Amino acid sequence: LPAVVANDRDVRADCLSMLAETRQIFRKQYGDSACLMSMRCCLSCVENALPSSQTEDFLRLYENVLFGQHRVDGISDSLTNDDIKFLYAFFHNTILKEIQ
Numbered sequence: 264l265p266a267v268v269a270n271d272r273d274v275r276a277d278c279l280s281m282l283a284e285t286r287q288i289f290r291k292q293y294g295d296s297a298c299l300m301s302m303r304c305c306l307s308c309v310e311n312a313l314p315s316s317q318t319e320d321f322l323r324l325y326e327n328v329l330f331g332q333h334r335v336d337g338i339s340d341s342l343t344n345d346d347i348k349f350l351y352a353f354f355h356n357t358i359l360k361e362i363q
Contacts (some may be wrong), residue, residue, distance in 0.1 A: 274347055278329045281354050288362050302326075305362075312361050321353045 285305045289297035324346050
């Protein structure tokens, strides 16, 4: 497996693939409407099965990456390597295991 944090990785593209993978899984249960669901909407479907504080941390970081909020909402902090590692670890070790 390639390193999660590397110069040749695009975290935004990886977040989009996380969303596509999540939607594909939910499509089996919710049909084509799952293709319109945001990550927050998808995770709200299984909110009682996931740790709420970690889920909110994941969504905050995920939305920061995807929508660039850390650049426009006045928060000067940028994402750290640890934040990016948490995104991948929580998605693959917690979210995917729960929804599959």
